[in-house]
Amino acid sequence: MLSVSGLCVFYGRAQVLFDLNAEVPRGRVVALMGRNGAGKSTTMKAIMGLLPVAAGRVAFEGREITGLDPYRIARLGIGYVPEDRRVFPDMTVDENLEVGRRPLPEGAGLDAPAWDREAIYTLFPNLRELRARGAGQTSGGEQQMLALARTLMGNPRLLLLDEPSEGLAPVIVQQMARAIQRLKRQGLTVLLSEQNLRFAHAVADEAVVIEKGRVRFAGSIQELEADETLKRAYLAV
Amino acid sequence: MSLVVVQFLTGLASASSLFLVACGLSIIFGVTRIVNFAHGSLYMLGIYVAYSTAERLMPLLGGAGFWLALPAAALLVGLIGAAMEVTVLRRLYRSHELFQLLATFGVVLIVDDIALAIWGPADLLGPRAPGFDGSIAILGSKIPEYDLVLIVLGPLVLGLLWLLFRRTRWGTLVRAATQDREMAGALGVDQKKLFTAVVFLGAFLAGLGGAMQLPREAANLGMDLNIIAEAFVVTVVGGMGSIGGAFLAALLVAELNAFGILVFPEISIVLLFLVMAVVLVLRPQGLLGKAEQAQHATHGEAEPTLAPGGRAMTAAGLLLVAALAALPTLAGGYLLGVASEILILALFAASLQFIMGVGGMISFGHAAYLGLGAYAAAILTRELGAPMEGALLAAPLAGGLGALAFGWFCVRLSGVYLAMLTLAFAQIAWSVAFQWTEVTGGDNGILGVWPSHWADSAARFYWLTLALVAAAVALLRRAVFAPFGYALRAGRDSPRRAQAVGIAVRRQQWLGFTLAGVFAGLAGGLYAFLKGSVFPDVMAIPMSVDGLVMVLLGGVQTLAGPLVGAAVYDGLKAELVTRTEFWRIIVGCVIVLLCVAFPRGLVGNLKALWQSRRGVEG
Numbered sequence: 001m002l003s004v005s006g007l008c009v010f011y012g013r014a015q016v017l018f019d020l021n022a023e024v025p026r027g028r029v030v031a032l033m034g035r036n037g038a039g040k041s042t043t044m045k046a047i048m049g050l051l052p053v054a055a056g057r058v059a060f061e062g063r064e065i066t067g068l069d070p071y072r073i074a075r076l077g078i079g080y081v082p083e084d085r086r087v088f089p090d091m092t093v094d095e096n097l098e099v100g101r102r103p104l105p106e107g108a109g110l111d112a113p114a115w116d117r118e119a120i121y122t123l124f125p126n127l128r129e130l131r132a133r134g135a136g137q138t139s140g141g142e143q144q145m146l147a148l149a150r151t152l153m154g155n156p157r158l159l160l161l162d163e164p165s166e167g168l169a170p171v172i173v174q175q176m177a178r179a180i181q182r183l184k185r186q187g188l189t190v191l192l193s194e195q196n197l198r199f200a201h202a203v204a205d206e207a208v209v210i211e212k213g214r215v216r217f218a219g220s221i222q223e224l225e226a227d228e229t230l231k232r233a234y235l236a237v
Numbered sequence: 238m239s240l241v242v243v244q245f246l247t248g249l250a251s252a253s254s255l256f257l258v259a260c261g262l263s264i265i266f267g268v269t270r271i272v273n274f275a276h277g278s279l280y281m282l283g284i285y286v287a288y289s290t291a292e293r294l295m296p297l298l299g300g301a302g303f304w305l306a307l308p309a310a311a312l313l314v315g316l317i318g319a320a321m322e323v324t325v326l327r328r329l330y331r332s333h334e335l336f337q338l339l340a341t342f343g344v345v346l347i348v349d350d351i352a353l354a355i356w357g358p359a360d361l362l363g364p365r366a367p368g369f370d371g372s373i374a375i376l377g378s379k380i381p382e383y384d385l386v387l388i389v390l391g392p393l394v395l396g397l398l399w400l401l402f403r404r405t406r407w408g409t410l411v412r413a414a415t416q417d418r419e420m421a422g423a424l425g426v427d428q429k430k431l432f433t434a435v436v437f438l439g440a441f442l443a444g445l446g447g448a449m450q451l452p453r454e455a456a457n458l459g460m461d462l463n464i465i466a467e468a469f470v471v472t473v474v475g476g477m478g479s480i481g482g483a484f485l486a487a488l489l490v491a492e493l494n495a496f497g498i499l500v501f502p503e504i505s506i507v508l509l510f511l512v513m514a515v516v517l518v519l520r521p522q523g524l525l526g527k528a529e530q531a532q533h534a535t536h537g538e539a540e541p542t543l544a545p546g547g548r549a550m551t552a553a554g555l556l557l558v559a560a561l562a563a564l565p566t567l568a569g570g571y572l573l574g575v576a577s578e579i580l581i582l583a584l585f586a587a588s589l590q591f592i593m594g595v596g597g598m599i600s601f602g603h604a605a606y607l608g609l610g611a612y613a614a615a616i617l618t619r620e621l622g623a624p625m626e627g628a629l630l631a632a633p634l635a636g637g638l639g640a641l642a643f644g645w646f647c648v649r650l651s652g653v654y655l656a657m658l659t660l661a662f663a664q665i666a667w668s669v670a671f672q673w674t675e676v677t678g679g680d681n682g683i684l685g686v687w688p689s690h691w692a693d694s695a696a697r698f699y700w701l702t703l704a705l706v707a708a709a710v711a712l713l714r715r716a717v718f719a720p721f722g723y724a725l726r727a728g729r730d731s732p733r734r735a736q737a738v739g740i741a742v743r744r745q746q747w748l749g750f751t752l753a754g755v756f757a758g759l760a761g762g763l764y765a766f767l768k769g770s771v772f773p774d775v776m777a778i779p780m781s782v783d784g785l786v787m788v789l790l791g792g793v794q795t796l797a798g799p800l801v802g803a804a805v806y807d808g809l810k811a812e813l814v815t816r817t818e819f820w821r822i823i824v825g826c827v828i829v830l831l832c833v834a835f836p837r838g839l840v841g842n843l844k845a846l847w848q849s850r851r852g853v854e855g
Contacts, residue, residue: 050419050423069427070419071426074423080424082420086417088416088417091409095412098409099409099413099421099424102424
């Protein structure tokens with residue numbers, strides 16, 4: 001569904017991604033793994049069009065999207081949840097959802113349900129109680145839920161989830177994992193970046209491990225789980 | 238009692254137009270992060286277009302023609318604003334705020350000349366409002382009926398805007414983009430369309446504000462800068478991006494004006510800016526504004542580092558001074574006068590560049606210190622009979638003291654807020670010079686400020702200027718590469734980290750600001766003796782902007798830049814003014830082009846070209 005090939009990205013003169021390749025098949029959950037600074041968030045942002053791509057291409061459902069404006073990429077059906085959540089703090093939870101709302105593109109909706117507020121509040125019941133509260137006045141976990149919910153309102157077919165478990169209490173991490181599993185059962189394709197192997201193991205089918213902007217491993221999550229040297233070299237802290 | 242009521246209602250009526258302009262400015266800033274200097278020009282266009290439209294429609298439709306002309310004018314101004322967004326603003330969203338302010342000032346100049354070409358220099362008095370041309374008695378005093386229309390209009394627009402932003406999807410998207418435009422884009426919001434629409438709305442409001450003034454005052458070419466200074470005060474006092482704040486502040490400012498004229502007619506403008514200064518110090522984000530949140534910075538190009546020039550540079554500098562010293566053997570009096578002026582302005586620009594490039598503080602009111610120096614020198618020689626030498630010592634002192642006082646407030650702010658506050662202080666200085674007739678001569682200025690006998694030939698004064706300017710520029714350069722300059726640059730690049738290593742950033746900036754004021758004051762003293770006179774113009778907004786353009790022409794991060802910039806700009810302007818009445822439009826286009834195409838300035842771009850040719854890593 002998403003195909004990244006030969007991706008190179010620079011911050012100024014410093015190269016951060018080197019010839020990065022990754023595939024996200026339809027209906028699968030792929031974990032992009034690696035330590036801090038490995039280039040996970042950069043990859044996400046580059047796919048979303050938030051960073052300029054120096055070389056390589058990104059294709060979504062066979063269509064090249066490299067160099068498109070972020071809003072066009074979003075409208076094609078890619079939803080992005082940033083690592084720092086970036087909810088609109090001075091707007092209510094409900095208004096945040098409104099910003100994310102997009103009508104379902106024609107002919108789509110076969111592999112994902114159409115989201116509306118009701119469906120969102122069923123998936124995240126505690127957001128319903130907070131709907132009139134300013135997003136800036138909610139907890140970190142609630143903001144993470146809101147950021148995901150807001151993106152779902154755009155009815156994406158592919159979800160880019162940047163570090164969904166980062167900085168959250170264990171209870172919330174579990175809720176997050178359950179939410180992702182449910183989305184996957186509903187047929188949503190997900191690329192998530194993650195440092196935590198346990199979380200990745202709970203939700204992902206496949207893993208791509210990167211270090212210093214280069215791919216070191218691509219395969220099933222079980223393979224990664226079994227390979228101690230790989231884990232020690234690229235994931236252990 | 239009745240006088241109080243009348244003044245109060247007049248204040249309310251004036252507040253409406255001010256509110257329309259300021260909230261348009263604020264809405265545009267909220268989403269695009271651009272402070273639109275040209276917003277006053279849109280207001281001015283509003284009244285001119287309303288004048289012409291009413292003139293055509295009223296013979297056809299009678300009174301209805303007038304009431305149709307006002308919204309029609311606002312609509313047209315809105316479209317002009319949208320066109321400005323597409324052609325100019327859109328290219329500036331990623332630029333430094335300095336270029337945004339300057340480019341929109343370029344638009345001010347362009348609109349000025351277009352208005353001059355279409356409507357001519359004379360004031361145009363519009364028709365009275367049909368149906369509201371009488372006055373009614375309230376508590377025994379007569380109030381124009383039209384004022385009541387305006388009094389109702391302000392809250393009405395406030396309510397409509399509230400509905401628009403709180404109750405419509407479009408308003409929700411605008412607010413989202415105001416808080417985090419990149420994230421809004423990643424959620425599928427088309428920013429380009431949204432931005433154009435927002436600028437249309439802001440321009441529409443400014444145009445409406447102008448059009449509504451048609452029955453109240455005569456349209457004239459000075460309206461743009463007058464209203465923009467007030468609108469800056471209103472948005473800063475009310476809080477940038479806050480519509481309710483703009484309304485509150487517009488009321489405050491308009492009432493202050495209305496009553497200030499009763500109590501202190503001489504210094505009503507000063508009162509206004511003093512209120513602004515007090516509000517900003519106590520509540521830097523404005524009455525209803527929110528404290529600035531960390532913006533998600535776009536990854537712009539890193540600024541090239543300043544490096545001392547080395548021996549070759551010093552030699553080249555000395556050679557340049559020697560070559561300039563030889564000029565009187567070749568050129569006559571007029572040319573030497575122009576050359577002296579360029580040198581003086583180069584010093585002015587260099588002092589401005591020091592706080593901008595090294596200190597990271599954009600001043601839109603640097604002419605205040607030039608003017609303080611000039612007035613100090615003029616008053617000393619004319620009123621107290623001091624010799625030129627003494628006056629030239631007093632000038633930098635005056636500039637420095639002014640910068641010390643104003644700078645104390647200014648360094649508490651940063652970015653556009655700082656720029657707007659410096660502009661406000663320069664307006665205070667200007668209005669004092671303009672209104673305090675007994676001391677400054679007001680509009681008539683101070684005449685007969687001549688140099689001492691030993692320096693009274695064009696060549697000798699030129700040499701004196703060259704010596705002082707060369708020494709001052711050398712000192713400034715020295716300061717840049719002294720620990721003092723390093724500390725300033727550290728504070729500019731990363732205030733928090735600079736503080737963490739023990740630099741008192743705010744005090745450092747204050748001292749830097751003062752030092753720049755000292756050198757600007759020296760330039761002002763020389764300027765007074767060169768011209769033989771001083772007028773309030775020396776500290777008006779256009780003079781401050783001239784300084785900025787010179788710095789920009791040369792390149793903000795290029796130490797030699799201001800010298801080249803002053804030579805090119807002042808030479809060009811002197812040439813243009815003699816050739817055409819419409820020189821502003823040319824200068825305006827140059828400024829806009831410069832901001833859009835060459836943000837590194839002439840010298841900066843040449844340097845970049847040179848470095849890329851040689852493959853030098855910067």
